[in-house]
Amino acid sequence: MNSLPVLYSFRRCPYAMRARLALAASGQTCELREVVLRDKPPSLSQASPKGTVPVLVLPDGSVLDESLDIMQWALGQHDPDAWLAPTEGTLADMLALIGECDGPFKRALDRCKYPNRYPESDAAAERANAVYWLSALNERLASRPHLFGAQAALADMAIAPFVRQFAGIDGDWWAAQPWPFLQAWLMQWQSSPLLASVMHKWPAWVEATAGVEFPAR
Numbered sequence: 001m002n003s004l005p006v007l008y009s010f011r012r013c014p015y016a017m018r019a020r021l022a023l024a025a026s027g028q029t030c031e032l033r034e035v036v037l038r039d040k041p042p043s044l045s046q047a048s049p050k051g052t053v054p055v056l057v058l059p060d061g062s063v064l065d066e067s068l069d070i071m072q073w074a075l076g077q078h079d080p081d082a083w084l085a086p087t088e089g090t091l092a093d094m095l096a097l098i099g100e101c102d103g104p105f106k107r108a109l110d111r112c113k114y115p116n117r118y119p120e121s122d123a124a125a126e127r128a129n130a131v132y133w134l135s136a137l138n139e140r141l142a143s144r145p146h147l148f149g150a151q152a153a154l155a156d157m158a159i160a161p162f163v164r165q166f167a168g169i170d171g172d173w174w175a176a177q178p179w180p181f182l183q184a185w186l187m188q189w190q191s192s193p194l195l196a197s198v199m200h201k202w203p204a205w206v207e208a209t210a211g212v213e214f215p216a217r
Contacts, residue, residue: 005030007070007214008044008055010037011199014161015067019054020198021157022071024215026078030056032214033205041207068098071154083157087149094148094155101159105133109166130166134182137163141181152189160189 007023007030009016023030035044040051048055048065056064056073064070075084084091108130111121137159140147147155163186167174175183189195197215205211 003059004213005059006047006057006211007032008035008041008047008053008057009033010035010053011201013037013053014165015052016054017161017198018158019056019067019070019074020214021161021194022074022083022154024194024198025081025083025157026074027080027215028074028077030214031211032202033211034202036204041205043207068095068102068158071158075154082151083154086153086155087151088144089148091154094153094158097147097155098158100133101162105130106162108133109162113165113169131177134163134166134177134179138179138182141185146185156185156189160186164190 005028007019009020009032011017011034020032033041033044035041035053037053044053044055045051047057047063050065052065054065054067054070056070058064064073072084079085086094108126111118111123111126112130115121115123137147144150146152147159163182167186177183200216202212
């Protein structure tokens with residue numbers, strides 16, 4: 001599989017999840033290397049000094065180590081479901097909303113999920129920030145089934161892994177929120193065959209061995 005792109009991934013990481021979603025949707029075959037984050041393989045650090053996943057090493061040796069870059073690269077090869085061309089709005093509009101997710105919402109998510117890591121933070125204020133943003137998503141979804149129209153697109157697939165992570169902090173609290181449209185949107189995404197196909201439990205990759213072919217055929 002040396003001629004294939006190599007994807008360093010970690011199953012539960014929402015950034016890696018969104019990259020795998022795009023690769024699977026595009027049908028772009030790669031060699032997946034499932035890493036253990038507490039014991040990162042040297043080849044991952046060599047490919048990207050950041051040492052985070054996902055990292056995609058292309059056959060020509062070039063490296064993509066940002067999840068959105070990997071998504072757009074994969075969909076640039078093949079975009080059968082038109083994730084880059086939403087039925088409402090533009091790609092720039094989607095990237096702006098994803099930027100809100102990756103910035104203020106991700107900050108609030110981390111501080112709500114891991115309060116012991118951020119003792120200096122105001123947990124109540126961070127949850128309020130998250131609630132404000134999620135409420136806006138719910139309002140957006142009240143008039144359309146997906147974030148940018150009738151079909152799921154890049155924004156849905158890039159944002160859903162992080163909403164999923166937030167919902168998992170306290171399932172009872174999440175279910176009690178007045179967000180019927182957001183909750184239905186997340187439930188639909190969580191039950192999709194596409195998500196199931198990218199959440200297989202792969203064995204940890206061992207340095208100097210072959211990874212697994214992804215998406216599986």
